[in-house]
Amino acid sequence: MPSDRIDGTLRDILHHIDLATEFAGGLDREGFAADLRAVYAVTRCLEIISEASRRLPEELKERHPAIAWRQMAAAGNVYRHNYEDVAARLVWETVQQALPPLRAAIEDEMARS
Incomplete structure (x- = not known):
């Protein structure tokens, strides 16, 4: 069962x-x-x-x-410090490819509580 802190982090990730x-x-x-x-x-x-992902156990x-x-x-760190190198294409691919499985993992963890 996730702690309140972990639950809050999971909700933050899901929201974003x-x-x-x-x-x-x-x-x-x-x-x-x-x-833009x-x-x-x-x-x-x-x-x-x-x-937020850094706060997960x-x-x-x-x-x-x-x-x-x-x-x-x-x-x-790339988004914050190498912002001139952040290509819209990479951000788009992250949304399309990485966020759906992350969403599923977060929902799975939230269901454990």
Whole structure:
């Protein structure tokens, strides 16, 4: 059963997954790249998800080995410090490919409580 702190972190991650998905919704890759507001909003959501993922305990992460937890945590540094290198294409691919399985893992953990 997750602690209140872990439960709050899981809710934060889920909330920002939903926001990122909403901000990118209705756009294709090119439309997303052309929408500077959407790119910035989604990138901020990914920063928050990255930071929140660092607060999750290792045993939780071990239950979901298909999630690239280390890369997720490291991505936040890229978003914050190498922002000139953050390509809309990579942000788009993260939303499309990485967030759905992460959402499933987070929902699984929330259901454990």
